[in-house]
Amino acid sequence: GENVEQHPSTLSVQEGDSAVIKCTYSDSASNYFPWYKQELGKGPQLIIDIRSNVGEKKDQRIAVTLNKTAKHFSLHITETQPEDSAVYFCAPRGQFYFGTGTSLTVIP
């Protein structure tokens, strides 16, 4: 099966700073790379995804970058706000295997 590693496991940033979370995977056949956000007491929700034929995608304050050669993709959040505090998961291939999660805390 897919071997997914996500780093860091916890991340604290000051409001307004940037946050970066990295996901590495093992299956070279992976061709879809989403990031999910899970708020306390809720199910995960897709926030951004990238397909294998694209290297970078941006949506307002969040972006995802993909390096297929090195088998990793990263979530970038700029100008962080308290409502960005949540647990973030990567899921290479978009199903079956999720990263272990990153708990992000934005300090006001």
Added chain:
Amino acid sequence: NAGVTQTPKFRVLKTGQSMTLLCAQDMNHEYMYWYRQDPGMGLRLIHYSVGEGTTAKGEVPDGYNVSRLKKQNFLLGLESAAPSQTSVYFCASSHPGRDLKGGFHNEQFFGPGTRLTVL
């Protein structure tokens, strides 16, 4: 449009008891999944289904059974609950596809979760 719903939201069982968790989706999705979430371990796939009448094992299927008799419903059963099955269970559904440029996508829609405690 309710999306994905799960029943019940909370449940406490004694070791050896059985129960069924119900997942329902109203988006006409082909794929449905059951995950469990434990602290520090992320989401782990228990079973999944790619269509009505079909099921397949995921990463951690032991101790669980599933059924997909109707497209909109996916049931997860515990025949003899064990304390190791204490967890939060999430159901999800999706409809994989390709965009105009041929890029694959598969957004999963998750339910609110069921918190199960086995004593």
